[in-house]
Amino acid sequence: MKITTVTLAPNNAQLTCYVQEQSPQMPNAAVRPAMLVFPGGAYQYCSDREAEPVALAYLAEGFNAFVLRYTVGMDCPLERALQDAQAALQYVRDHAEDLCIDPGKVAVVGFSAGGHLAAALGTQSPVELRPNAMILGYAVTLGSMWTPMGRQAPDLGDLVDSQTPPAYIFATQGDRIVPVKNSLLFADALADHDIPFELEIFPTGDHGLSLAKPCTCSGDAAMCNTEASRWLPDSVTFLQKLWGHLEVAAPDAELAAQTGRAPLTLKEPFKRLLRSPEAATILQKNLPGVMQMLDSNPLLGSISMRMIASFAPDQFPSALLDSIDAELAAIGG
Known part of the structure; x- marks a missing residue:
């Protein structure tokens, strides 16, 4: 030494x-x-x-x-x-x-x-x-x-x-x-x-x-x-x-x-996704109602879209979520 x-x-x-x-x-x-x-x-x-x-x-x-x-x-x-x-x-x-x-x-x-x-x-x-x-x-x-x-x-x-x-x-x-x-x-x-x-x-x-x-x-x-x-x-x-x-x-x-070194997906809590302006734009475009809900109840930022969808699958079809995930993956972490 x-x-x-x-x-x-x-x-x-x-x-x-x-x-x-x-x-x-x-x-x-x-x-x-x-x-x-x-x-x-x-x-x-x-x-x-x-x-x-x-x-x-x-x-x-x-x-x-x-x-x-x-x-x-x-x-x-x-x-x-x-x-x-x-x-x-x-x-x-x-x-x-x-x-x-x-x-x-x-x-x-x-x-x-x-x-x-x-x-x-x-x-x-x-x-x-x-x-x-x-x-x-x-x-x-x-x-x-x-x-x-x-x-x-x-x-x-x-x-x-x-x-x-x-x-x-x-x-x-x-x-x-x-x-x-x-x-x-x-x-x-x-x-x-x-x-x-x-x-x-x-x-x-x-x-x-x-x-x-x-x-x-x-x-x-x-x-x-x-x-x-x-x-x-x-x-x-x-x-x-x-x-x-x-x-x-x-x-x-x-x-x-x-820490933001992994690809972004809808499995991540909203507050992590929203650190990225690009991800926020994608969510606002595809899920305006959910974004309004987040504005009125910030505690929801700790849960993920995939978790919300598991309780309301009819409102959030898998095809929509998969499409959003593809857009998120394209922008990186």
């Missing part, structure tokens, strides 16, 4: 790179997905417990990993940390060949304030400076959480849009510092925009669990939680379903459909 550290402009943040050296015995792992790690620490410091141990855990799962020690301090604007996150993401993608990573498979994992930074990168950044996936651990997403610290920040859920990357989110109901509502409301915003996500709320566990194992517990037994420690392998599984896995496993077809 090669370990290097680079200094990033404009704030001299430090990015430590953990890159598995290539081996002819592992040809399928010559190019790996990347995991960019943002430790927590309330924007006052960067926690060692949520830095290198997390990077090495992902390295063992087939990722090359990168730890960002971003700008912190009570008097430091949050915007500087976001600049650092954007610079780190840009560096990893710009040096993808040297770092042996796929620039289209860069995930970010953040904890607490680092989770806020990861979610901000996925929502506040220009689209070209967003990661391809987010792992959010007991992340702060509500702007009101920063008020007692004299900081101003928006609710990140309000900034979720159709270009927000997929997310794996985990938290504990027992967290007494960052209420679980931060994760629930952010997940709800992702659902409203049909962004793929997985949400795990563990019933017990203190704030700041990191890997929830003895190696990151600082000798505090409360920071060990066997159930919550599942978050890391579960997040890896989520990413493998999203992207496939080192040329061995293919991406999950349903996630591919949700």
Whole structure:
């Protein structure tokens, strides 16, 4: 393994790179997905417990990993940390060949304030400076959480849009510092925009669990939680379903459909189809009554035309639906 550290402009943040050296015995792992790690620490410091141990855990799962020690301090604007996150993401993608990573498979994992930074990168950044996936651990997403610290920040859920990357989110109901509502409301915003996500709320566990194992517990037994420690392998599984896995496993077809990489069909929920202006035009032309129904009841956007037709086959002949599917297939995803 090669370990290097680079200094990033404009704030001299430090990015430590953990890159598995290539081996002819592992040809399928010559190019790996990347995991960019943002430790927590309330924007006052960067926690060692949520830095290198997390990077090495992902390295063992087939990722090359990168730890960002971003700008912190009570008097430091949050915007500087976001600049650092954007610079780190840009560096990893710009040096993808040297770092042996796929620039289209860069995930970010953040904890607490680092989770806020990861979610901000996925929502506040220009689209070209967003990661391809987010792992959010007991992340702060509500702007009101920063008020007692004299900081101003928006609710990140309000900034979720159709270009927000997929997310794996985990938290504990027992967290007494960052209420679980931060994760629930952010997940709800992702659902409203049909962004793929997985949400795990563990019933017990203190704030700041990191890997929830003895190696990151600082000798505090409360920071060990066997159930919550599942978050890391579960997040890896989520990413493998999203992207496939080192040329061995293919991406999950349903996630591919949700992220718009699969052909459009009437089996997809309306809200996915309507992200495409061309598809919306086809539906309006062929199914004006259904489109009116969607306008009056947006909840119907979560179901598919094929499902509606199964309850009213006489109103929606198979020949009509097949014809619409052919038009949709012609425009792609």
